[in-house]
Amino acid sequence: MTGKSTELLRKINPVVKLFAVTVAVFTVALFQNIITTIVNLAVSLLLVFLSRPKIHKFILTGVASTLIGYTWVTYVLFTLNIGLEPSLALYKTLLLSARILIIILYSMFFVATTGPQELASALTLQLKVPYIYSYMTFVTLRMFPLVRRDLENMVAFRKMKGYLKLSRPWQLIISVAAPLLYLVVRRSVMLGIAMESRGFGRYPSRTFIEETTITILDVLFLLAVILLLILSISASFIFKVPLELSL
Amino acid sequence: METVSVDSLSVSLGFKEFPVIRDVSFTLRSGETLLVLGPTGSGKSTLLLALSGVIPELIVGKVEGDIRIVGHDPASEGLRGIAGDVGIVFQDPEAQIIMDSVFEEVAFPLENFLYPKESIFERVEKCLEDTYLAPYKNEQTDTLSTGLKQRLALASVLCFKPKVLLLDEPTAHIDPKSSLAIYQILRRYKSEGGTIILVEHRLDYLEGLIDKILFLNNGRGILASNFNELLEKIPFESLTQAGIWLPFSTLKNRSELSKPVVDFSRANTTREDSVVMAEKLSVIIDQKAVLKNVSFKVSRGELLIIVGPNGSGKTTLLRVIAGLIKRYSGSVIVLGRRPALSQVAYVSQIPEHQFTERKVIEEVVSGLIAGGLSREKALKVAMKTLEDRGLSHLAESGVYEISQGEKRLISLIEMELLDRPILLLDEPTFGLDLRHTVSVLKWIESMLDKRKTVIMVTHDTWVLPLLNARLIGLSEGKIIFQGFFSDLLKQQRVWEGLNFSPPPVFREAFSSEQIEIAMREMRNAVFSTYDR
Numbered sequence A: 001m002t003g004k005s006t007e008l009l010r011k012i013n014p015v016v017k018l019f020a021v022t023v024a025v026f027t028v029a030l031f032q033n034i035i036t037t038i039v040n041l042a043v044s045l046l047l048v049f050l051s052r053p054k055i056h057k058f059i060l061t062g063v064a065s066t067l068i069g070y071t072w073v074t075y076v077l078f079t080l081n082i083g084l085e086p087s088l089a090l091y092k093t094l095l096l097s098a099r100i101l102i103i104i105l106y107s108m109f110f111v112a113t114t115g116p117q118e119l120a121s122a123l124t125l126q127l128k129v130p131y132i133y134s135y136m137t138f139v140t141l142r143m144f145p146l147v148r149r150d151l152e153n154m155v156a157f158r159k160m161k162g163y164l165k166l167s168r169p170w171q172l173i174i175s176v177a178a179p180l181l182y183l184v185v186r187r188s189v190m191l192g193i194a195m196e197s198r199g200f201g202r203y204p205s206r207t208f209i210e211e212t213t214i215t216i217l218d219v220l221f222l223l224a225v226i227l228l229l230i231l232s233i234s235a236s237f238i239f240k241v242p243l244e245l246s247l
Numbered sequence B: 001m002e003t004v005s006v007d008s009l010s011v012s013l014g015f016k017e018f019p020v021i022r023d024v025s026f027t028l029r030s031g032e033t034l035l036v037l038g039p040t041g042s043g044k045s046t047l048l049l050a051l052s053g054v055i056p057e058l059i060v061g062k063v064e065g066d067i068r069i070v071g072h073d074p075a076s077e078g079l080r081g082i083a084g085d086v087g088i089v090f091q092d093p094e095a096q097i098i099m100d101s102v103f104e105e106v107a108f109p110l111e112n113f114l115y116p117k118e119s120i121f122e123r124v125e126k127c128l129e130d131t132y133l134a135p136y137k138n139e140q141t142d143t144l145s146t147g148l149k150q151r152l153a154l155a156s157v158l159c160f161k162p163k164v165l166l167l168d169e170p171t172a173h174i175d176p177k178s179s180l181a182i183y184q185i186l187r188r189y190k191s192e193g194g195t196i197i198l199v200e201h202r203l204d205y206l207e208g209l210i211d212k213i214l215f216l217n218n219g220r221g222i223l224a225s226n227f228n229e230l231l232e233k234i235p236f237e238s239l240t241q242a243g244i245w246l247p248f249s250t251l252k253n254r255s256e257l258s259k260p261v262v263d264f265s266r267a268n269t270t271r272e273d274s275v276v277m278a279e280k281l282s283v284i285i286d287q288k289a290v291l292k293n294v295s296f297k298v299s300r301g302e303l304l305i306i307v308g309p310n311g312s313g314k315t316t317l318l319r320v321i322a323g324l325i326k327r328y329s330g331s332v333i334v335l336g337r338r339p340a341l342s343q344v345a346y347v348s349q350i351p352e353h354q355f356t357e358r359k360v361i362e363e364v365v366s367g368l369i370a371g372g373l374s375r376e377k378a379l380k381v382a383m384k385t386l387e388d389r390g391l392s393h394l395a396e397s398g399v400y401e402i403s404q405g406e407k408r409l410i411s412l413i414e415m416e417l418l419d420r421p422i423l424l425l426d427e428p429t430f431g432l433d434l435r436h437t438v439s440v441l442k443w444i445e446s447m448l449d450k451r452k453t454v455i456m457v458t459h460d461t462w463v464l465p466l467l468n469a470r471l472i473g474l475s476e477g478k479i480i481f482q483g484f485f486s487d488l489l490k491q492q493r494v495w496e497g498l499n500f501s502p503p504p505v506f507r508e509a510f511s512s513e514q515i516e517i518a519m520r521e522m523r524n525a526v527f528s529t530y531d532r
Helices: A003-010 A015-031 A034-051 A057-081 A086-113 A114-123 A131-161 A169-197 A216-238 B044-049 B074-082 B101-112 B117-130 B148-159 B174-192 B227-233 B236-241 B248-254 B315-323 B362-371 B375-387 B404-417 B434-449 B461-469 B485-490 B492-498 B512-529
Strands: B002-013 B023-027 B035-037 B061-069 B085-089 B164-168 B195-199 B212-217 B220-224 B272-285 B288-299 B302-309 B329-334 B343-345 B422-426 B452-458 B470-475 B478-483
Touching: A003 A034, A003 A086, A003 B035, A015 A034, A015 A086, A015 A114, A015 A216, A015 B220, A034 A086, A034 B195, A114 A131, A114 B044, A131 A169, A131 B061, A131 B343, A131 B362, A169 B074, A169 B085, B002 B044, B002 B195, B023 B035, B023 B044, B023 B061, B023 B195, B023 B212, B035 B044, B044 B074, B044 B164, B044 B195, B044 B470, B074 B272, B085 B148, B101 B148, B117 B148, B148 B174, B148 B404, B164 B174, B174 B195, B212 B227, B220 B227, B227 B236, B227 B302, B236 B434, B248 B512, B272 B315, B272 B452, B288 B315, B288 B329, B288 B452, B288 B478, B302 B315, B302 B422, B302 B461, B315 B343, B315 B422, B343 B362, B362 B404, B375 B404, B404 B434, B434 B452, B434 B461, B434 B512, B461 B485, B470 B485, B470 B492, B478 B485, B478 B492, B485 B492, B485 B512
Parallel strands: B023 B220, B035 B195, B035 B212, B085 B164, B164 B195, B302 B452, B302 B470, B343 B422, B422 B452
Antiparallel strands: B002 B023, B002 B061, B212 B220, B272 B288, B272 B329, B470 B478
């Protein structure tokens, strides 16, 4: 079941996905209350579940620590600085934290179901962005695993050398910065040469062997997301739950 | 009609006035190949970057003289201007693979050159067949071995049929069989009228490919049509001093073969006091079994060399022993306990990963100071070591400014000074000229003399007879061979699995006696010529 759904979500045009996700995120930010938050949380969780992303433990740790830290700091600010009652402070804090979680979940869904090359093609073919610029995203993403590998190796070598000391944490950071910058620049120059020598940027347009298009699936997906958002806002009026502009 | 014409070319890098290349001239016709030789840091890569228009378009520099490539002037037209007529392949495949899948990678240039969609599919299919990559058509590029990635980079260039190919050590990172496959493809390209300018240290594979040789040294270029002519123009000592890999027949005739220069007895030392023991070691990375039931032992003071094709698990094995990979099944004992970074010194394929400082001397002392030595004492030890290795002139140089060979030697010295009982070396000779390579081999021998244990991964098959160590052959994560080089030569059934191809001098050696004589001759010829 989820396998087929994942395939279907992957088939959706990246530009449509990007638009739908952006609208959803802005809805939560601009019209926040318990109803819009719960609806968006449910939709984003469902999308993440269906897209089955492979999440690295470091990312999960980062997400968890961000949420916990944000929740704690916000609650302290609401109670101590603004002087809200603990229960109201907790309610408002949880709403705000949920908003962060929703943004993270929508982003996970987008990244898990969108190939960098499809995104570049869609930006060029549907949004008419010059392909040189749309491929920049793609090439930047291409560099991430290499940079991560370099960084892992560098940290390991510093551990071996005895540079990883709690008493001098800056030593590690300073010692990694120069070689990392050097390797990133060198790799970028090489990749740039490899691309240009293969005709990248020679002509203002290019052929796409796999062209992205807007299909009925894209229209249905976009309509479904917008309908859910409208329903959540309408329900807020029906149940008289005030919408808050919360930036 | 000349395809490439270079007249009085001088190239300076950055804003420096002193040129890296001075007054170099040559011409090439369609179907000809130029081999560019020279010591590490002599300007070979700079020449290719100038010919491709990268200098001055993408890398700051000054190009003087006249260059014509298929009617283009790269200095004024830049890389984009000559794209389509000229193809470039570098030594590092990681830095030139752009797309996610094999098919997309080969199609990438055709899409850029606005080929119609239908003809792209036809051309890509044909190109994948010609480069023996058809079985990998739908594979993700990230999952390919280094050898396949390099072949893919070549396929992606050949698909648009450039008239000139610029190749910068295209086989530096890859195993012998993959290298042979690449040169087979290049021979076909040449026979179809393609012109090649090739920088390459390893001459084993170039038979029948080279029409001209350009020797670069101290910026000057000397042109010859073959090695004999090159030897007439340049003294033998100058070539060997520059670390040029001369054909073994030439070395053999010039060196004193009667005097054995290197002791063979080390390989036969009794194995006791195991410092590394692996028992049924298996490693799974990204749901793929990289090592499967690997068992072996290494003794104190022993040199163990791990060979095998790209992607066979060699570096993974080294990283497990180093304690960099902690998730594995089976047992690994290093110096009586679980692997830990504090027990070993590890020399990476990329020296820059190790570097923490700006200057060479600071880099060499950094490990000593981190280990608790006072700065004054550390400086003394570091200077003494640099002097002993003939590298004291580099002390005040920046670590990123020295040549790749020098970076490699500095990284070895740095690890040596950590004074760990076990040294792990990942491709320590890759990309080095023969003089630097011999320096690395001598360094390894000096470590063994100090009873250090050395475990080394290499693709350079010609290094094996020079070191005569125990070998482990890995194929698809399994050990399929254990023994010495002479045993490997006799067990042809494992060559396929190891992507092994013996150096040319051993192709006629069949009996144990012939093998031993060939090994001794090779060691004597190489060490007596290059270790001066």
